[in-house]
Amino acid sequence: MSGDHADATIAQRVRRLETLLEDKGVLSGARLDEIIDASLSGASPANGARVVARAWTDPEFKARLLADGTAAVRELGFMEGSYQRLRVVENTEATHNVIVCTLCSCYPLRLLGPSPSWYKSEAYRSRVVREPRAVLGEFGLDLPAGTEITVWDSSAETRYMVLPRRPDGTDGLTEEQLAALVTRNALIGTAAV
Amino acid sequence: MPDRFPPGTPVRTFRHDPPHHTRLPRYARGKRGVVVEPEGHAELADVSAQGRGDAPVEQVYAVRFAARDLWGEGDHHVVLDLWESYLEADEEDAADER
Amino acid sequence: MARINDVGGFEGFGAIDTGDDPEPFHADWEARVVGLFNALRAQGIFNTNEFRDAIESMPPAEYLAASYYERWFRAVCTLLERKGVIEPGELDA
Structure with missing residues (x-):
């Protein structure tokens, strides 16, 4: 089923479906x-990183972000018109959060862009709810034994994003420099910053 | 109208294995958890997935489960987003050691 | 009955390929399938829950053999047939 041949076949079938829908007046190619x-414009992990950098530098914004994620990120122009709710979960010295969708692939697309392949894989989805410590270890994230881990399994219309811990020694950095430190995996919870 | 399950309410998920789409994963069926917070109302996915226009609109709750209650071991927690009809109040909870 | 998408706690899927994978799509057709899904949903031809249901209803062996966006394409086709927008077999004609 894999390889260039299968890919060419499915590409042809997708094109044929597009033609069919155009011929039937259901959907034009231009539309x-x-x-x-x-759908691709503006969706990027840079958005989530910007939200995190703002939260690290503005305690009042951070309080609003944790209380009502959707409203707070709208202040920065994100998730406007979205029917989904954003819940931001904060990592601390004692707690770590990680996000998954075991049933399909729910993901905060507007703030993180399209998800990486591993997020959609059966391996990640099946294991992270059962053995998060081992899974995080595979990502190179070894948490202290006492850290309390919460796995957020998105099963309805809330989308989760992790607020990672601000690294030590970053007091002098600007908001923009801080945002540049924040990776996509840190926003999912499979990495620290 | 106040929510049926305020934050902190002990709940138990239904055991039912429905013959259709559902958003209550198998690993969390018939399990005890605690409500974290209400998330807002949404059409019940089980009915909406059948293409029906009469899906009831219910409160969805974030519910926190201890790994030990889900898997018999582990020290982490899992939070799921669950429609109200997936849940019932866990009356026995108060008497139990956790 | 249990469906193949419901994999939380399932053993045997192995190690996670943790590569960063920065490209959202690995072929042009994948982006077009996502576009088809968004467009047809916006037109009210099906809703997200029906779409998920169509993916989950794939026979388990086929679900596991299919790539992520292949599942999406199959679900779009299933729903278009179910809704009478295309005829069964019309895509193969």
Whole structure:
């Protein structure tokens, strides 16, 4: 089922479906192109990183972000018009949060962009709710034995994002420099900053 | 109308194995947890997935489960987003040691 | 009955390929399938829950053999047939 041949076959079938839908007057190619462009524009982990950097530098914003994630990120122009709710979960010295969707692949697309392949894999989805410490170890994140881990399994219309801990020795950095430190994995909870 | 399950309420998930789409994973069926918070109302996915227009709108709750209650071992917690009809009050909880 | 998508706690899927994988799509058709899903959903032809249901209802062996976006494409086709937008077999004609 894999390889270039299968890929060429499915690409042809997708094209054929597009033609069929256009011929039937269901969906024009131009409209489809518009929708593809719109869905990709502006969705990037840089958004989530910007939210985190703001929370690290503005305690009042951080309080609003943890109380009502959706409203707080709208202040920065994200998730406008989205029917989904954002819940931001904060990592501390004693607690660590990690996000998954065991049933499908729910993910905070607007703030993190399209998800990495591993997030959608059966291996990650099956294991992180059962043995999060071992899974985080595979990502190179070895937490102290006493750290309390919470796995957020997105099963409805809330999307979760992790607020990682601000690293030591970053007092002099600007918000922009701080945002540059925040990786996609840190926003999912499979890495620290 | 106040929510049926305020934060901190001990709940138990239904055991039912429905013959259709559902958003209550198998690993969390018939399990005891504690409500974290209400998330807002949404159409019940089980009915909406059948293409029906009459899906009831219910409160969805974030519910926290101890790994020990889910798997018999482990020291972490798992939080799921669960529709109200997946849950019932866990009356026995108060008497139990956790 | 249990469905193949419901994998939480399931053993045997092995180690996680933790590569950073920065490209959202690995082929142009994948982006077009996501576009089809978004467009058809926006038109009210199906909703997200019906779409998830269509993916989960794949026979387990086929679900596991299919790539992520292949599942999406199959679900879109299933729903378009179910809703009478395309005829069964029309895509193969």
